[in-house]
Amino acid sequence: MTPAELRVARGITDGGSNPEIAAELMLSTRTVQTHVSHILAKFSFRSRVEIAAEAARQSRVGQEA
Structure with missing residues (x-):
């Protein structure tokens, strides 16, 4: 996710x-809706729940670095 998409995903x-x-x-x-749409398409997600799970995963990965 781009930094902007990740901020929206965290929201x-x-x-x-x-x-x-x-x-x-x-x-x-x-603009938020556009970011949500891009995230859904980029990861082939079908719901905001999947976006939230990916945002949490990316946050954990970022904290490990």
């Missing part, structure tokens, strides 16, 4: 809706 992990994530990251709701 999903925290249970945020697209408007909530947009407000938190100071982005438009449409």
